[in-house]
Amino acid sequence: MAYKTHPSERKHHAMERARFLDLLERHLPPDTLLSEAEDLRPYECDGLSAYRELPWIVALPETLEQVQAVLRLCHEHAVPVVARGAGTGLSGGALPVANGVLLSLAKFTRILALDPLNRTARVQPGVRNLAISEAAAPHGLYYAPDPSSQIACTIGGNVAENSGGVHCLKYGLTVHNVLEVRMLTIEGELVTLGGSGLDGPGYDLLALLCGSEGLLGIIVEIVVKLLPVPPYAQVLLASFASIEAAGAAVAAIIAAGLLPAGLEMMDNIALRAVEAFVHVGYPVEAAAIVLCELDGTPEQVEADTAKALGVLSRCGALEVRRSQNEVERRKLWAGRKAAFPAIGRLAPDYYCMDGTIPRRHLAEVLRRIGELSAEYGLPVANVFHAGDGNLHPLIMYDANHSDELERAEGFGERILKLCVAVGGTVTGEHGVGMEKLNPMCLQFPGPELAQFHAVKAAFDPKGLLNPGKGIPSLHRCAEFGAMHVHEGKLPHPELARF
């Protein structure tokens, strides 16, 4: 897939690589610095593997002082720095820049403290998401946000992306579950955001840092909130004769005052793919299914289940299955969890989109996606977080087929445009990274972009932290806008067009 760094988004410097390595070696042991092509190769992309760039230098520091040294040198010599956790990001956020240092936090894997009474864990940024819950389990506690990538992704990456998971409808995103972050500024200064209580002094910089994609600072320590493990959970699987009916059922569950731990939807293509792959007994004739998980005390789950069953049947569910025990509950989820790999079997490649829309537009947007699928001649499967309106259309294509890749991108962009048109957003949880710079121009046609850049400059005046990601330059949007003139009005008419 093609990506283009706009000339205005590039950082230039005159430093030579050998010389910079020399400077770095004064502070970091040689084995923590990589510069040979074959050593750099594993870092050339993140989870969006269609975008690749060999980094200039990879630094794998082991101590805070070493990270500080890297940042100070980069700052002094105007060298860009791209932070990297596990590299599972799906928007090219950790994609290297050709003349910059790729700063991996992979060696910061220690859980520094676990405080069961205060229900917190103090961890280094390279700790894997799931490792926190594993460490907390003996105390009956866990870390709630559970991205599907949780066995691999790091907590530093989670904070930088404000990642969500299947359970964030009830338990919130990363931003709702982090109490304190220690961050290094580009000057190498250590600042603490948030604090030991539920809020911090001054501006809520902790909230600002969540989802900032490595553009504002390097996260070096995180205190997360731990919650008691719910004693009981039950999942309902309801099948429907139409996408519309399934979408309406999702809205009705929320309207009934229920707050499910998870509320997911799958369309027929996804259902069939999953069933062929994992054989969990999903109803393959259904147009769509809704998975609704209720958790809490057994009494609460009992009451909520009764309510949910009533809602689902009133909404025309063809059939509702109810997990009778943990084994069945896991089995019903197994299909959902295997959805991406299952769809991966249907086509050589797929492109995962990540728009969010107000729930009431679900049926309409899914219908339009179906029409676009026909128009572009590319099949699409929908498996998504219906409860919070977060769509993940998976566009199937074959990169070896002349123009399919380009068509997939065009199709994807139309979907995001549709999300914006109904009052949604171009990214719910995967971030803007390198991938959604153009769609950002669609979402923010006004003066907001300039405000974003001013905020960025407040932290990083030289623009060295993850340059060319997250926030498109005004010039990029001016050019992009010229191709997408909105109601005869050019965005940013004050800027010269190249």
Place this chain on the structure above:
Amino acid sequence: MNSDHSAFLRQTLLDAIAAGRPLAIAGGGSKAFYGRVMTADAMPLETTSHRGILSFEPTELVLTARSGTSLAEIEALLAEHGQTLAFEPPHFGEGATLGGTVACGLGGPRRAFAGSVRDCVLGCKILNGKGEILSFGGQVMKNVAGFDLSRLMVGALGTLGVLLEISLKVLPKPEYEQTLVFPMATPEALSAMNRWCGEPWPISGLAYDESWAYLRLAGAESAVEAARRKLGGDAAADGPGFWHRLKEQRGRFFEYPALGTDLWRLSVAPATPKLDLPGHWFYDWGGALRWLRSDAPAESVFQEAERVGGHATLFRGRSGDGAVFQPLPPALKALHRNLKRAFDPDGLLNPGRLYEDF
């Protein structure tokens, strides 16, 4: 009554920019006591006429309203649909507006269990110090497009922008609630409250007044009653009244003058042992929020809060131009100053209300 006064607010700001005159943003004035006294001769900028609920879709759990809308009006509409603001905001007076609630960022007893003001903010429209009207976030729960500048507005006391519209996530109202009371000494209460929070009880409030711990359960009646049987304790005489008085700071602890000149708010790790400061304490949020009535010097309170990794606010009391909020370390202060400049380069919006120098 409902009307869009954003053009007027913007024009007032543009005039202020031209005249180099700072503005004091005011909603209903119910929280005028909160924050530092502004020294500059600021001109009032009233937001109460910019009011009206713009959209409310119960199936979306989202409400959008103009900043001058009264908090009472919003809560009444939500109640009609069996919904509520998760963070149980204090009003501190009849005129409380949505804008003031968000600008102060204060949550009531349920905040520790259901989320804070900023947790519930999904998007907002602001007027920055340059007179630009900007929209950030939106009406959906998940949104990572661009920096989260909506949440940054929460608790910024208007120093980064005039709030014009706010979209909030709302929650279903608990079906049934019960408050239990337990007589306890402070160390015992702090450990009991934190033990309960580490277990999966349906808790929606947990406070301690130096004699009694108050535990509010919320959920389905069967679930609340089952928890109550297992937890023991006695039913409170007037649970709803207790939580209302705590939220609105009524009753002896908050109102009796002889308990101390100042009311301090300390935000700390919930299991932190009793802090070493003279005065009377009231614990909320299971110990994570501590109210202190005291005559102690401000520096000693800030120091003690810092020692335990938390922060203190001189909530009510001594007026004057002293520090109200926890002093910030230099590097953090520098980021604050830079951010202020990024939104309000001329320093016209509520200068000095949060920190002395911006």
